[in-house]
Amino acid sequence: MSFFVLYESASGYALLEVMEAEEVGSLLEEVQQAVLDPQRFCRTVKLKGFQPFTTAENALENVNAISEQIVTDDLKNFLEMNLPKVKKSKSASFQLGCIEPGLASAIQDRLGFPCRSDETVKEIIRGIRVHFHRFVKELDGGVGEKAQLGLGHSYSRAKVKMNPARSDNMIIQSICLLDQLDKDLNTFAMRVREWYCWHFPELRELVKDNYMFARCAAYIKDRAAFDEEKLPGLNEIVMDEELAAAILKASRHSMGMDASPVDMSNIVTFCERMVKLAEYRRDLYAYLVDKMGIVAPNLAALIGDTVGARLISKAGSLTSLAKCPASTVQILGAEKALFRALKTKGNTPKYGIIYHSTFIGRAAAKNKGRISRVLANKCAIASRIDSFSDEPSTKYGDELREQVEERLKFYDTGEAPRKNISVMEKVAAEIAREGGEIAEVCTPSSQKKKKKRERKEEDEDAVAAVDDAPSSKKKKKKKKKATA
Incomplete structure (x- = not known):
């Protein structure tokens, strides 16, 4: 049986035939030794065909398709042209080796060529990569390396390119800037109070709010005027x-001291800057609320805009947060405490960023860990819905929030909360109804109930067929009444 190997290089597709297929397939160590000897390897492997890429764009298109395990038209035509034809009535008399198991499966499904991908194939392709310039003379003298470098830059640039539809990056930058603005505003407010109170100390006790104090100082200026x-x-x-x-x-x-016009001008300028910074902070928060309503509406409805944005920022993206299990979401932001507890063999933290949620603050001290676990579970569900849903909606988030409220009541009164599957079915039915869909909502529980009901009906029909006629009529009447 013939054995061929497909090699995808930066300059084109190459098909090589292994001359000693049986020995190569059985002895992996001999293959590894043959790779080190160029003459022996070139006697073992012969070039069957080579198809270069026409342009740089064509090379990038084919490499992207190979990385996604897709058989392109160029690869299909190349294999059909160089491999023996396979008749439908007979099995193939050859095997094709590929380094990627996914690509091998794709070729076998689309073209019907028997493929394999094992350690022996990988060792052969490793040798082909080392000695490829000996098979294709045109790639000698550094031409192959230049093609690899150019294609590598194009492939990396296409993969690393920023996605303009990724709005969660805007949320990450906004919440980081909001946290920094809060720190700066607190520092500036203390400086404004200390500086202006040398001139008008009584204003400190009359106006408690920092933003209002800065506006009053900028408006009053010199108290004598x-x-x-x-x-x-x-x-x-x-x-x-x-x-x-x-x-x-x-x-x-x-009783304050008098200030010269130059000193008062500097004080007023600083107060006005702080007021503008506080107003910008307010506008930035409104922008964050709008972005959260678009990107992660369910997470924002469940836990709030600020806490939800901090979770996304800590995870790195909404997709990364959706991939995290609930146990990881629960302690996001408490990594130092977690590793310190693991090192000292102490108690691990119960919550991280979600501690700032109102649910944990409302829970009793003995129930804070339990409610944080429930809240992290709901946050994981909400983030996955937001990450993979096509149309943004807050319906799931509102119902999940009500579930957490019911869990809080359960800790106080003992009233059992609703099950998660029933809530999901309810929301899915509402969304299907609003979208005009008449199809039944398919959930695991509904499918199980439907199968169980059908199985029960089949058993009743079988029993009715075995029993005598009068009893079967009674059962049929009961069945009619039940269906009615």
Whole structure:
């Protein structure tokens, strides 16, 4: 039986025939020794055919198809032209060796050629790769290496290219920027209070909110120039007439030091910058909410926009989060505590990023670990639905949130929550109804119930056929009543 080997190089397809097929197939060690000896290897393997790629685009197209285990038209025509023809009535008198088992299966399914992929084939192809310039003389002198380098750059660039439809990257960047802005705003707010309170210390006790304090400082400026004419503008900032009047009264009897125009100009400029930064932070949060509603609506409906975005950021992408099991989602963000516990053989953490969810804060101390496990399970389900669904919807997320609420009630009152499969069936039926689909929702439980019902009906019919006529009539009547 003849034995051929398919070799996919950067310059084209090559088909080589192994002359000593039986010995090569049985003795793997001899193949490895033959690879090291060029003359012996060239006597063992002979070039049957070579088809170069026409252009760089053609080479990239064929390599991409091979990596995805697809038989292209170029590969199909090349194999049919160089391999012996296979008759339908007889079995093939040859075998084709491929380095990839998936490609071998694809060739065998589409063309009907018997293929194999084992360690012997891999060793032969390793030798072909080393001595390929001896079989195709045109590739000698560095031409083959240049083709490999050019194709490698094109293939890598096509694989690493950013996907414009990947919106979860925008969520990752937004939540990281939001966290950084929160830290910076807290630092700036402390600096604004400390700096301006040297001039107007009474404002610290009257205005507690940092954002409002910065707006008041930027509006009042020098307290000596603040009078009743500016009071309406201050009312619009603090949204309280009594508070505005109290600020005006405190400015007239303040114990703060006077500031020069240059110092006050710097203080006001810094306050205005902080106010603009706080407003930008608010706009960025609105942008994050919109993105979460598009990319991960169910996860946002279940656990909130901020916590859901932090989970996606920690996992690296929505797809990576969907691949994580619930046990990994539960401790995302607590890696240091986990490894420290494993090292010291202590108690492992119960929660990570999901601790910021309101569900864990509402649970009793003894139930925090249990509710975190339930919440991580629901987050894993929601992320998988968001990652693989075509149309975004919050229906699953809302029902999953209600399930977590029911679990909290179960810990307090003992009322049993709904099962997950029943909830999924309900939401799937609602979505099918809204989409105008009349087809029955296929779930594992519904299929099992349907098969069980059909099996029961068949058993009843068999029993009715064996029994006498009167009893069978009664059973038929019962059956009619049951169906009615």
